[in-house]
Amino acid sequence: MSNLDAAFSALADPTRRAILARLALGEATVMELVEPFEMTQPAISRHLKVLEGAGLILRRVEGTKRPCRLAPTAVAEIDEWLGMLRKTLTANYNRLDDVLAAMKTEE
């Protein structure tokens, strides 16, 4: 599975996006991440594994705890790929602008 596969597929799950949103506020342990969800600890542990595998989060070992935080390079690769689409879409918008401009001129 490519990194992009893993990253996009990790982001496809709302629980995982919520975890990332929580981590955007700062580091959190597994139990801290379990708390806000109506879901068991093993389920969250698995989501964390998926996020880690996708390179979206990092974990430290701190005694019996495993605090998680966002991976600094997380968004870069995704952005790079989206940039390819963005470029075209912007071009399309511009073309649309041209059309609209032409219509205005014709008025």
Added chain:
Amino acid sequence: MSNLDAAFSALADPTRRAILARLALGEATVMELVEPFEMTQPAISRHLKVLEGAGLILRRVEGTKRPCRLAPTAVAEIDEWLGMLRKTLTANYNRLDDVLAAMKTEE
């Protein structure tokens, strides 16, 4: 399923990303999209349905053909969500810069 669920989950498949990349070059019919892949036409038709459902592509009817193109608003919503992470990650980078700066001062 939220739009973001659908969008990210559509992007998680490499065939679908390849289709989007192809459409970034311009409109294409279903058979034109089938051609470069080692996959049957029904399989591609399904991928197109997923992409359409996620709001990533649009289709016209043109006689017996159904040309596809990128949806202009495709990337916007995704970007909006990623922006949330980007913000934090930038902040983290800045904090790292601070640390590095501090280390340098101590030398």
Added chain:
DNA sequence: CAGTTATATAACTAACTTATTATATAACCG
């Protein structure tokens, strides 16, 4: 109109995902 082309849909299968419960491991606390 008959045949062909473009596309969609259905039925099915294999593989993967997500959640659960039960259990293991390992560090911490008194």
Added chain:
DNA sequence: CGGTTATATAATAAGTTAGTTATATAACTG
């Protein structure tokens, strides 16, 4: 040391996905 806390792993059930083949539909073409 013994109990508790934090986390991971395994087994399993349910649901979803992605592909296949076979077939339907509908528009073009001679």
